[in-house]
Structure formats: C-alpha cells, structure tokens
Amino acid sequence: MPDFGILGQPYAVPLHSSIGVNRRREWVILSALMTRPNAFISTNALIDAMWDTDPPRTAREQVMNCLGSIRRAIAASGADDMRLDRVRDGYVFGIDAERIDHVVFSQLYAEAESAKALGRAESSLGLYERALALWRGGVYDGLVVPSLASHAAALEEQRASAAEEYFALSIATGRGSGVIPRLLRHVGEHPLREHGVALLMTALHGEGRTEDAHAVYVRLAHRLGEGLAVGPGREVRQTLDVILNGAVPAPR
Template identity: 90%
Template sequence: MPDFGILGQPYAEPLRSSIGVNRRREWIILSALMTRPNAFISTNALIDAMWDTGPPRTAREQVMNCLGSIRRAITASGAADMGLDRVRDGCVFGIDAERIDHVVFSRLHVEAESAKALGRVESSLGLYERALALWRGGVYDGLDVPSLASHTAALEEQQAIVAEEYFALSIATGRGSGVIPRLLRHVGEHPLRERGVALLMSALHGEGRTHDAYAVYASLARRLGEGLAVGPGREVRQALDAILNGTVQLPAPRTDAFSDAEMSAPS
C-alpha cells in the first residue's frame, strides 16, 4: 500500500509525526510535490498553489519556510531513498514514485487495460479493483488548491473511466448483479456520464429489473432535456434499443489512450 497519497485527504505516513495535520500550508506544498514526484517544480508554482491570487510580499519566504519544514521532516524520518533538493529557483521531490498512490493507480490502470487486451479477464478485473481501492475520497480532500485543478480533473476522469471499464467487464462476464450497487453510486455521482448510465441500464435489465432500467433512462433524458435541451446520446440509445429487443448490449469499450499529457500538472 502506498505510504504517500493525494487520492483523498493528502497523507505522508513517514512524515506524519513531524508535519501535524493542522499545518495546512505544509500540506499544500507537500501535495504539490507528491503530484509531480522526481520533477522540477518552480517556486512560483508553489506560491500559486498556496495563494491562488494576491500572494503577500512574504510569499517566497513563507514557501521556503514550508520547504524547510518538509526537508527537516524527511531527514527526521530516516528515509535514505527520499529527499527534497533545491534546483535553480525551485525544487525536486526525489522519491520512489511507486510509494505515491496516484502513480500506482495510473500504473494499475495501464496493466488492467493490457491484461484485458490479452484476454486475461480475471487478471484485468483484479487490477481494476486494486486501482479503485486506492481512492479514499476526492483528490486533495480538505485542501482547496485551484492551481492543481487540472490535475484533479484528470485524475477524477481517469477514476470514472477505470470504474466504467471494471463495470463493463464484470457485466460481460456474468457478474452484473454484484456491481449494481456500485454502479448506482457511480451514476449518482456522475449523473450525466452516459457510459455509466448505459452500463447501469444493461446491468439492471440483465438481472430482470427492466422497469428500473427504463427509469434510469427516463431520469437521464429528463436531466438532459431540462439542463441542456438535448436527448440521450448514442450509447444510451443503443442500450435502450437492446432492452426493447430483449437483449443485453454493453457500450463499446473505450479505444482512446489516457495520455501522459492529460495527467501532467504545470510546473
């Protein structure tokens, strides 16, 4: 289990005794460092993380003080494989990236997709499960860091994709009943994600709950009509057609890769 993380309330287990939970500024800086392990992060980027607008005249000094606190915490932890090095007008948080939850999450996602492409269904399902289990809440839970919003959005989108691929594979292998509760939560959290809705409709219909599947469709149609003045898209319409025809059809799998560029954060 990774001992550093941002997929929920940020944590750094080896530094916990040195950086108290109430030291918000240190946690903002540490979160930015965990977001980009082993990469250069400018002092200006850290100032932006701490103050979205209107940083005080002492901003640079305060950031340096926070970096000093984190550096001392690393030293106190006794970890020989971790460091915070000053580089030009910035720093690099050196660490085995596999100790950080979002890095492990992204690796497991790639491995799950590879296993699925090779027809290794059970392995793929297990890898998806392990990836989703790393999430303890929202990204940077408890911290408001607008400068990291793009990274937050990219990770949350990737989580939704992983969940939907896991659901689709579960339904395709006859495990639909087991994922319905999680699908219901997923659609509740992402009511306008049409792939999730289509999967929930297919799972409900496959378990003989066709009336509930129609209700899910109607709810989406109402939301889209009231909010956007449009109707459900192709995936959901195909799911409805399959139900009307008495079959179960899963939405087509995603074919687009989740690029490294989408996961990068500004330095």
C-alpha cells in the same frame, strides 16, 4: 500500500508525526511535491499552489519556511531514500514514485488497459479493482489548490473510466448483480456520463429489473433535456432499444 498519497485527503505516513494534520500550508506544498515526484517544481509554482492569484508580499519567505518544515520532517523520519533538493529557483522531491498512490493508480490502470486489449478479462478485472481500491475520496480532499485543478481533473477522469471498464467487464463475465450498488453510486456521482448510465441499465435489466433500467433512462433524458436541451446519446438509446426488445444488451 503506498505510504504517500493525494487520492483523498493528502497523507505522508513517514512525515505525519512531524507535520501533523492541521498545518494546511505544509500540506499544500507537500501535495504539490507529491503530484510531481522527482521533477523540478519552481518556487513560483509552489507560491501559486498556496495562494493562486493573490500571494502576499511575504509569499516566498512563507513557502521557504514550509519547505524547511518538510525538510526537517524528512530528516526526522530517518529515511535515506527520500530527499528535498534545491535546484536553481525551485525544488525536486526525490522519492521512489511507486510509494505515491496516484503513480501506482496510473500504472495499474495502464496494465489493466493492456490486459483488456489482449483479451485477458480476469487479469484486467483484478488490475482495475486494485487501482480503484487506492482511492479514499476526491483528489486533494480537504484542500483547495486551484493551480493543481487540471491534474486533479485528469485523475478523476481516469478514475471514472477505470470504474466503467471494471463494471463493463464484470457484466460481461456474469458478475453484473455484484456491481449494481457501485454502479448506482457511480451514476449518482456522474449522472451525465452516458456510458455509466448504459452500463447501469444493462446490469439492472440483466437482473430482471427492467422497469428500474427504464427509469434510469428517463432520469437521464430529463436531466439532459432540462439542463442542455439535448437527448440521450446513441449508446444509451441503443441500450434502451435492446431492453425494450427483451434482450440482454452486451456491454461495450
């Protein structure tokens, strides 16, 4: 299990006893460093992470103080495979990147995609499940870091895609009933992701819950019509057609 992470409330096991849990500024800076391990991050980027568009006059000094606290925490941990180096007007957080959860997640996701492309469904399922198990909440949970919002959004999108691939493979290999509770949560969190909705409809229908599957379609149609003045897309409509014809749709 990675001992550094941002897929949920940020954590850093070797540094936790030194930094504690309530020092928000240190955690914002450390989260920015964990987001880009072994890469240069300018001091200005760290200032943006902490204050976004309205830094105080003492911003640079405060960031330097936080970096000093993190450097002392690294020293106190006794780790010789981790460092925080000053490079020009910025810093590099040197660490084995596979100790950080979002790096491991992206690697497992890529491996799962490759296994799926090769037709290795069981291997792909296991890799998706391991990747999804790394998530403990939303990215940077508990911190508001606008300058890192695009990175957080990309990870959240990758998480949603991984979940839907996992659900689709589970249904295709006869495990649809086992993922219905997770699919219900997924669709509740992403009610307008039509691929997830189609998968939930398929899984419910496959378990003989055709009325529930149709109700899922109706809810989506209502949301789209009320909010965007559009109807469900092609995949969801085709899934409904197959269900109404009494067949079990094959997940895409």
